[in-house]
Amino acid sequence: MVYKVKGVVALSKGAPVTLETILVPDPGPGEALVDILTSGVCHTDLHYKLGGINDDFPFLLGHEATGVVSAVGEGVTNVVPGDRVILNWRAVCGNCRACNKGQAQYCFNTANATSKMTLEDGTVLSPALGIGAFIEKTVVAAGQCTKVDPDVDPAAVGLLGCGVMAGIGAAINTGGVKRGDTVAVIGCGGVGAAAIAGAALAGATTVIAVDRDPKKFAAALALGATHTVDSSVEDAVVAIQNLTGGFGADVVIDAVGRPETYKQAFYARDLAGTVVLVGVPTPEMTLDLPLLDVFGRGGSLKSSWYGDCLPSRDFPMLVELYKQGKLDLDAFVSERITINDIEAAFTKMGEGSVLRSVVEF
Structure with missing residues (x-):
């Protein structure tokens, strides 16, 4: 099955972002389909838009996200449909020389989904940090999903997906x-x-x-x-x-x-x-x-890189500290916006007037 959803895309270097119809496939082996709840507007997204990462336009922006798993592909055991997850860009392989040294936080072979999301004309999108979360649904490697307590504000804990964790x-x-x-x-x-x-x-x-x-x-x-x-x-x-x-x-x-x-x-x-x-x-x-x-x-x-984190270890621990009142993740949420407000959020970021604008779906 292919899902038609709305997502925010940087079509060319430096151009304003646009809201596009995007085709999202069912997850393949080792992958998960995630319904996005929130996604922070991170400086790395602006780097992508400005061509500061690479030239693989068009980019599906967004990566600092929470969501709910809606489907999983063959062989996935770490999450099931209905799980609340924070997305990460360090899905460790468990087999590279870093992982074999017990240093999975430096994994040299992290995974991304191989199933492709496209524009309606078939143009393949490059998801930011292998995620692409300024969208209603995204497909990621299952290892990019870290299961967390659902009884917390997704806008706050989702920021662990990149900037706050870094x-x-x-x-x-x-x-x-x-x-x-x-x-x-x-x-x-x-x-x-x-x-x-x-x-x-x-x-x-x-x-x-x-x-x-x-x-x-x-x-x-x-x-x-x-x-x-x-x-x-x-x-x-x-x-x-x-x-x-x-x-x-x-x-x-x-x-x-x-x-x-x-x-x-x-x-x-x-x-x-x-x-x-x-x-x-x-x-x-x-x-x-x-x-x-x-x-x-x-x-x-x-x-x-990414605060040398291991998401499976660090995300649940930091969420627990947040629940205990020892880590004020709420303080990082400067404003809650819609998917139509991302270009304005980049402007506010440049002005230094926000810590994080967070898109809520």
Whole structure:
């Protein structure tokens, strides 16, 4: 059976998104058909629209989603129709060299659905991060479905599907933030705000929020920041050092992903501190650092893909912390919108006026 549904598509580089009729097939072997409930508008979707990921247009945008499984293909055992799920883009294979080392969070052979969604004229769509969730129904690899408690707000927990998980994981999983640590987060958008929440959750006693837009500091402070630095009016490196006894932070998280902010992170850490890059750079960006400074400062320089998360482990745990009132996922939902409002949501994202716009179906 083929389902005709409405979805949001980026037809060409930089063009406004359009609402199109999309043909969605029944799930094939190892796949699941999911009725979407909510989908966050993530900066990665904007990257796709602008051609910052690749040129495989047209893209079916959306990936930060919750839904209900409506059908499964042959061989699927991890979910059944009726299950509430958060979608993820790390469906681990269980057989690659990372999985065989017990490091499935780095799986080198993650799965996507092979069944194709198309426009009415047969044009094959490229689903964002192998998901494509700005749509009423989508087909994904079954491993991209993580079953969660249905008695929680789907708009809030769905943000674990990408941005919030990326930020929390950058602090806890990649950065290894511990009780008593000092942490600085450069960039206080959705991912940066989540990194602040993650650092606070891990027990950091000093959490410094750095941004050029002071309007973002209210949310940062509500989520656990202890200090703020407006880098448009003061030197962020000096400010972070002054707030950490002159040493620099134990962990500095770059949630922007630009050479300038990475250098700030590099020089704002303690001598044996850790830098975590979780902001996504664009293909043309390069970094120039004196190699002697890299050698002389020690510590760790890390990149964080998806917060080094393992969805089957991390999503249920974080949902439980949300239910217990220890993780305020509601704070990330700035507005609830319809599928017709996504282009406007991209504008608000660029203005820095929202943490997340969430599409509700």
